[in-house]
Amino acid sequence: MAILILNQRRRAFAPYLSWLEDLDEEIFLYTSPGYGETTEPYAIIRVFEHWVTNDRVEIEALRLHQEHPYRLIIALDESDLIRAARLRERLGLPGQRLESAVAYRDKVVMKSLVSTQLSCPAFRRLASPLDLIDFVQEQGLPVVIKPYDGMGSMNTEIIRNPRQLNEVWERGLGSGLMAEAYVEGEMYEIDGLMMGQEIRFASVGKYSCPPLEILHKECFVELLSPGSAVYQQLVQIVQQVIEILPSPGVSTFHCEMFHTPEDEWIFCEIASRTAGGRISESISAMYDVNLNREWVRGVCGLPLKLPAGSPPGVAGVYLMPRRPGTVKALPQSLPFEWVTEYVPRVREGERLDAAHSSVDAVMTVIIVGEDSASLQSRLSGLLRYLEREVHILPAYKEDTDEAPVVS
Template sequence: MAILILNQRRRAFAPYLTWLEDLDEEVYLYTSSAYGETKEPYALVQVFNNWVTNDRVEIDAIRLYEEHPYRLVIALDESDLIRAARLRERLNLPGQRLGSAMAYRDKAMMKSLASQHVSCPAFRRLASPLHLYDFVLEHGLPVVVKPVDGMGSMNTHVIRTPEQLDEVWERGLGGGLMVEAYVEGEMYEIDGLMMGQEIRFASIGKYSCQPLEILGKECFVELLSPEDPIFQRLVQEVQQVIEALPSPGISTFHCEWFHTREDEWVLCEIASRTAGGRISECISAMYGINLNREWVRGQCGLPLTLPASNPPQVAGVYLMPKRPGRVKRIPGSLPFEWVTEYVPRVKAGEQLDAAHSSVDAVMTVIIVGENSVSLQARLAELLLYLEREVQISPA
């Protein structure tokens, strides 16, 4: 048989044939133009323009199956999960079906299911501006308005004042939105791999900022040692969420939580995909595991490589957000042996706009340390260095 991969990533971030080097089957690749030219020995490569909105991806996949049947559809990006689930249902293939994909993608549906088992903010799907009006009357301000299927904090707004609410009315609410009560507290994220509804691997990180309000703010995500008292508590919380939602089969997950001053864990959201913002690469630096590789191999029925013991170090990823202005200077490299990855995302001379998502960054930097104390000390040293070496003139 064969497998079909739906991909919108660049080739450097999607080495499927390397991950599947021991797979004795043909691999068909449907990909966006971002993948780039390739001479890799795929059985088929088909490139689609306007990938996210191009309905030919699904139609051509059906036609391909009629002539060259495949046993699996694999998709790693959140915006492809619904598309892949529709194909599986149409062709009766194993893997995440539409009910599960919708539950992990639609945040209102997700909270309706999860709220029966864990604490969630008060929320409501917005079918009209009157729903928002009534929600504010009942729960007060601040509130958070966001797309039910949003990613990376895009188009997410914290409304704190009546004046900001009036701006929403003036602008027009639009469709596909939900509102929820704002939760005060620290924010954590948990990433991992699940098989069915069993967590097989987990990593936990703490945000230095509120992702709901990250636009234009620096953020550091510090991965916690598995020996941290919070670690097992949060694993147990997310396990309850996973059990409350329809099983995606074998999948990675990315889940965010609020930790209140009253020591309560409140669910923000969960997705059946790998974390962005270089968090998954940070996990790789700490644990030596590539979550996307294990996700793909697990779906194909191949052996997995999961950490057998606690990691010898901790890690964190720093994101410097974009801000309006012209880039005057940015380092080509960083002079620290404890930096395991440095990715500058802009060039000298480039004109920048404000950040549009939580991962819209000038750079990302992954650092490691023996423990939390050394990691924070190295972060402070890094920030002092970048303050001197990065120059962005005001717009």
């Protein structure tokens, strides 16, 4: 038989043939132009323009199955999960079905299920502006408005006062949105691999600021030691969430939880895919595991390489947010042996606009340490260095003779 991969990633981040080198089957790849030129020996490879909105991907996948039957569909990106689930149901293939894909994508459906057993913020699907005014009257301000199938905090905003609410009415509410009560507190994220509804591996991290504020603030995601009480508590909570939702089969997951000043854990959301924002790469630095590789191999029924025992240290990822202006200076590398990855996302001379998602960064930096104290000490050293070396001229000063300011 064969397997079909639906992919919109660059080749460097999706080496499927390497991950599946011991799979004795043909591999078909349907991908976006972003994958790049390749001479890799896929049995069939097709490139589709406008990948996310191109319905021919599904139609051609059906035709392909008639001519060259395949037994599995692999899809790693969140925007492909429902597409892949529809195809599995039509073709009678194993893997995540539509009920599960919708529960992990549609946050209203998700929270309707989870809130029966765990604490969630008040929420409502917004079919009209009247739904929003009713929600505000019931819950008060602030409230959060976001796409019910969104990711990376894109098109998400906090409405804190009547003036901002009036601005929403003025521009028009739009469609595909939900409202949610704003939760004060810290935010944690839990990542891992599940098989059925059993967690096989988990990592827990803490945000230095809520994801909604990453668009405007520097953020550090610190991965916690598996021996910590918070780690154990959160893994147990996420296990409950996974048992509540329809099983996706073999999948990675990315969950976020609020911790309030009253010491209450409140569910935010979960996705049946791997974390973005280089969090998964920081997990790799700490645990020596590639979650996407193990996800793909698990779907195919191949042996997995999952961590055994506690890691020798800890890791974290720093994200510097974009802001309007022109990049005047940016280091090409970082002089620290405890930096395992430095990814500049912009170039010197580039004009920047504001961040549009929680992963829209000037740079990401992964650092490692022996424990939390050493990690925080190294983060402080990194920030002092970047304060000297990174220069972004704010947009409002670009037409003046003023010197660039240090970011």
